[in-house]
Amino acid sequence: MEAAGEAYLNAVEETGETWKQLGLHYSGDGGDEMVGAFRTVMPHAEMLEETAAGVKDALVGFAAGIRTLEAKRDQLMARIQAASTRASDTPEGLYRSEPNVPFDRPVTGEDLLLPAEIAGLAARYRNLEEETAARLRSAYNRDTLLDNLTSIPATIGYGTASGVINRIAVRQTTRESERTYLRYDTTEERQRHMARGRWMQGERKARTTLRFEPRPAVSRMFYNNFEWYRARVDANPSKWVNAERFGDLTNAAKSIKLGGGAFTLVTAGFTIADEREDAYNELLHANPTWSRDELEGRANLEGGVKGGTKVGIDLVAAGTGAAIGTAIGGPVGTVVGAGIGIGISVITSMEFDFLDGRTIKDAAADRAMEAIDNMANGWNKLFGG
Numbered sequence: 349m350e351a352a353g354e355a356y357l358n359a360v361e362e363t364g365e366t367w368k369q370l371g372l373h374y375s376g377d378g379g380d381e382m383v384g385a386f387r388t389v390m391p392h393a394e395m396l397e398e399t400a401a402g403v404k405d406a407l408v409g410f411a412a413g414i415r416t417l418e419a420k421r422d423q424l425m426a427r428i429q430a431a432s433t434r435a436s437d438t439p440e441g442l443y444r445s446e447p448n449v450p451f452d453r454p455v456t457g458e459d460l461l462l463p464a465e466i467a468g469l470a471a472r473y474r475n476l477e478e479e480t481a482a483r484l485r486s487a488y489n490r491d492t493l494l495d496n497l498t499s500i501p502a503t504i505g506y507g508t509a510s511g512v513i514n515r516i517a518v519r520q521t522t523r524e525s526e527r528t529y530l531r532y533d534t535t536e537e538r539q540r541h542m543a544r545g546r547w548m549q550g551e552r553k554a555r556t557t558l559r560f561e562p563r564p565a566v567s568r569m570f571y572n573n574f575e576w577y578r579a580r581v582d583a584n585p586s587k588w589v590n591a592e593r594f595g596d597l598t599n600a601a602k603s604i605k606l607g608g609g610a611f612t613l614v615t616a617g618f619t620i621a622d623e624r625e626d627a628y629n630e631l632l633h634a635n636p637t638w639s640r641d642e643l644e645g646r647a648n649l650e651g652g653v654k655g656g657t658k659v660g661i662d663l664v665a666a667g668t669g670a671a672i673g674t675a676i677g678g679p680v681g682t683v684v685g686a687g688i689g690i691g692i693s694v695i696t697s698m699e700f701d702f703l704d705g706r707t708i709k710d711a712a713a714d715r716a717m718e719a720i721d722n723m724a725n726g727w728n729k730l731f732g733g
Contacts, residue, residue: 529546
């Protein structure tokens with residue numbers, strides 16, 4: 349299967365090289381269109397080659413699973429035969445009848461477990477069939493690293509890591525080193541100072557330490573605009589830490605803040621890249637006459653709009669959790685706020701039947717893309733283009 353896909357792609361590439369030579373020998377009307385027509389073939393040849401490789405992987409996995417199940421089946425068959433032999437040699441009074449047993453007279457506890465093990469083997473085979481069928485159905489859009497990086501477990505990991513980074517506090521202190529005794533080496537120095545040496549004052553050195561701060565920071569916006577929040581903070585200020593402006597932070601604290609921002613950008617990039625890849629695969633199937641440039645352009649647009657929408661939902665979720673956390677205050681507020689923020693991201697990443705198997709993020713991203721398309725169509729109708 350894989351070899352056939354590779355052979356097809358190689359044949360198309362070779363034909364494409366030959367096709368390009370037409371441009372050197374044909375200068376009539378439509379020459380560019382004739383040569384350029386082949387550009388729509390290559391993306392589909394590449395898709396077929398990737399699909400064939402995906403089918404191969406699914407079938408190889410199925411064959412490996414079958415071999416494992418066959419070995420287990422042979423073991424069970426041998427045990428069934430042995431149990432039947434023991435049962436036939438056992439006097440009638442030493443066994444009791446059991447229903448649904450694959451032999452006449454079970455005589456040991458291990459033999460009585462055989463029906464459950466046979467049923468388990470059959471269930472494993474059915475699961476293997478279902479897994480293989482699912483892999484074959486999605487062979488054209490194979491699981492990639494981006495799928496793992498944008499999965500629900502990854503979302504939980506990102507949220508936890510971001511919460512930890514944001515709770516790292518930097519403390520800078522100064523420490524004076526111990527005094528040292530400087531001994532004069534020459535007689536001239538000892539005579540001039542009338543001493544054998546002198547004590548040198550210790551140097552003051554800055555020391556930066558990192559620690560985990562479980563309390564949330566005071567929200568300036570809440571404190572300045574909501575009386576109930578201001579009263580809570582003033583009544584028990586030990587539950588919060590003062591929010592510092594970025595310009596007032598130490599260099600180490602600024603680095604941590606910038607690192608947290610960079611981490612958010614990286615995870616956002618994963619989401620946008622994954623949406624772009626999914627859009628390209630879908631467009632390749634839905635628009636067989638599109639050129640590579642058309643596919644790339646539309647996929648980039650959909651990746652940016654849909655991925656940006658999903659990133660926006662995650663940011664809103666994180667902001668909601670942070671707002672609830674600072675409203676509660678204390679370590680409890682930090683934990684509750686982080687849990688709510690991560691929970692919103694996870695729930696919006698789950699598929700629901702009422703959304704036709706899509707996630708809330710998918711539905712919002714599709715709506716955003718429809719809005720962009722409608723705006724573009726309206727603009728074209730008014731001003732042309």
